[in-house]
Amino acid sequence: MMPNLTDKIGDWNPQLLREIKGRLKFFNVAIAVATSLLLQLVVFLYQLRDLPDDRYSLTGAYCPLRQVYELQQKQVYQESNQSTINEFSDFLLNNFCPQNQINWQLWWRDHWEYIFLTFSVIFVFTLLVAGTYLLINDLAKEESRGTLNFIRLSPQSETSILTGKLLGVPSLVYLVILVAVPLHLLAGRSAKIAFSYIFSYYAILIASCIFFYSAALLFGLVTRWFSGFQPWLGSGAVLFFLFTTILIASSYSNSLNNSTAWLRLFAPWDAINYLFPNLLRVHHSSHLKNLEFFYLPLGKNIVSVVGFYLLNFGLCSYGILQALKRCFRNPQASIISKKQSYLLVAFCQVMMWGFSLQSWRNNSRFNEFVAQNLVFLALYNLVLLLSLIAVLSPHRQDVQDWARYRHQEVSSRKSVWQDLIWAEKSPAIVAIAINLTIVAIPWLPWIALTSVFDTEYSENFDRLKVLLAVALSISIIMIYATIAQLIVLQKTPKRSFWAIGTIGTVTLLPPIILEFLGISLWEHPTIWLFSSFPWAAIQYSGATTIFMAFLAQLSVLALLNFQLTKQVRLAGESATKALLAGR
Known part of the structure; x- marks a missing residue:
């Protein structure tokens, strides 16, 4: 039977069979099973430490006499007679709840619930952190041994190879969890938790594993320069993310109806707390019960909550x-194409704005919406666009091939603009401009409809200044994109690092220097208009000043693009022509 199963796995996915054969050996399996059983024993015994004994307090949670003695204790304390209080305290200390009076049914139910919730948390950390480490470490080892290139040359499809990696590399982690699942199910049923809720938890956990494991593989493919530090960096980032989000989820005041909510959906804690309210011991209802997306009440029932989680994980995975398919066969290829970047930016805008609009209504004031969400939206989009600049900007050889191809007019049917929009080897300036347009589109209706939704706030709301702020932000990002493209066109070594370092410096250093020198944005707003965060100084600047700053940035952008066009034209010249021209 075992050879037949092995043959079937090999026929379905040869990469999975290779991974399983290398890991599911007798000694490894025995260690994994023993570890899982030992963990179950420790958790079960640890919960027994609170087992009521013959010295269980009369005011304990499982003593039916608790209410009577608590009422007497309250009456004694109200009398404010110290001797009576001392006598009653001595009585409680020297008398204990009879064993036949203890509510054992309630104690065992809570005991099983503690076990169930403990394993629910352990499953998340074990699968996501350990699985991420193993996947990145496996890719690093394959790369160092040279076997990864051998796998790339195999006739298997990218999907088959990556699926084999996802299922096979963390197989021992899966085994540890599977051995503990029966106790987890038993604990859940003994704690009167419905199977529908338990299996909803499993569905979200599996979806989160697929997402994080896919991201781990992509991280391992695109960060080869980290060498042996890759697994620790990747798994450490996941561990930090899980710890941070569990702290946020346990916070009483942190609502999900804001622009940061989408990031929290990538951690399963809010969903688990929604399914099992006693998980975080926060003494308040789950934030997911009030979850809305474009005013759709998703948190009203379990189907919509779980379905939205699975949809989000599914689309992102x-x-x-x-991106994995692009990078796997060709490690030098960009992570995403220009077309995919447009879809990515549009998807991010839908998700971020979908969670942001509710706070407008819930706060009943438009300025609250501005203060809590628009700043975060601007920061998220700044990070997204700077990342796209790094990903989409082609290197010198690619631009040279594209420019020479255009110069020779091999395909006269395609216009230059079509190439600039879609072709991967063409400069990324037009693609960045399109992505900036996608980011700006949701802001325009907001600016136009301000007076409709908040007339009191709109009296002090200058639409022209806000429109100019959007234009300033677009122009400064375009300047960054042009600078990055110019740098990667140079012949200097490590051009990518120079480009990333330069953009990072011009983005972060000016505001830091201005703050260090004490040049505040309300006293010197004109200087801040030329920084990476021009919208911070908008309210302290006049419309004329903002417009002049915008014209200055357009002039800089025009000069930079003139230089870029010149560099691309020179790169596209044939070697013979360049030699004859003395270049």
Whole structure:
């Protein structure tokens, strides 16, 4: 039977069979099973430490006499007679709840619930952190041994190879969890938790594993320069993310109806707390019960909550899979294409704005919406666009091939603009401009409809200044994109690092220097208009000043693009022509 199963696995996915054969050996399996059983024993015994004994307090949670003695204790304390209080305290200390009076049914139910919730948390950390480490470490080892290139040359499809990695590399982690699942199910049923809720938890956990494991593979493929530090960096980032989000989820005041909510959906804690309210011991209802997306009440029932989680994980995992397919066969290829970047930016805008609009209504004031969400939206989009600049900007050889191809007019049917929009080897300036347009589109209706939704706030709301702020932000990002493209066109070594370092410096250093020198944005707003965060100084600047700053940035952008066009034209010249021209 075992050879037949092995043959079937090998026929379905040869990469999975290779991974399983290398890991599911007798000694490894025995260690994994023993570890899981030992963990279950420790958790079970640890919960027994609170087992009520013959010295269980009369005011304990499982003593039916608790209410009577608590009422007497309250009456004694109200009398404010110290001797009576001392006598009653001595009585409680020297008398204990009879064993036949203890509510054992309630104690065992809570005991099983503690076990169930403990394993629910352990499963998340074990699968996501350990699985991420193993996947990145496996890719690093394959790269160092040279076997990864051998796998790339195999006739298997990218999907088959990556699926084999996802299922096979963390197989021992899966085994540890599977051995503990029966106790987890038993604890859940003994704690009167419905199977529908338990299996909803499993569905979200599996979806989160697919997402994080896919991201781990992509991280391992695109960060080869970290060498042996890759697994620790990747798994450490996941561990930090899980710890941070569990602290946020346990916070009483942190609502999910804001622009940061989408990031929290990538951690399963809010969903688990929604399914099992006693998980975080926060003494308040789950934030997911009030979850809305474009005013759709998703948190009203379990189906919509779980379905939205699975949809979010599914779409994001699919996007990562497309990036994996591009990078796996050709490690030098960009993570995403220009077309995919447009879809990515549009998807991010829908998700971020979908969670942001509710706070407008809930706060009943438009300025509250501005203060809590628009700043975060601007920061998220700044990070997204700077990342796209790094990803989409082609290197010198690619631009040279594209420019020479255009110069020779091999395909006269395609216009230059079509190439600039879609072709991967063409400069990324037009693609960045399109992505900036996608980012700006949701802001325009907001600016136009301000007076409709908040007339009191709109009296002090200058639409022209806000429109100019959007234009300033677009122009400064375009300047950064042009600078990055100019740097990667140079012949200097390590051009990518120079480009990333330069953009990082011009983005972060000016505001830091201004703050260090004490040049505040309310006293010197004109200087801040030329920084990476021009919208911070908008309210302290006049419309004329903002417009002049915008014209100055357009002039800089025009000069930079003139230089870029010249560099691309020179790169596209043939070697013979360059030699004859003395270049």
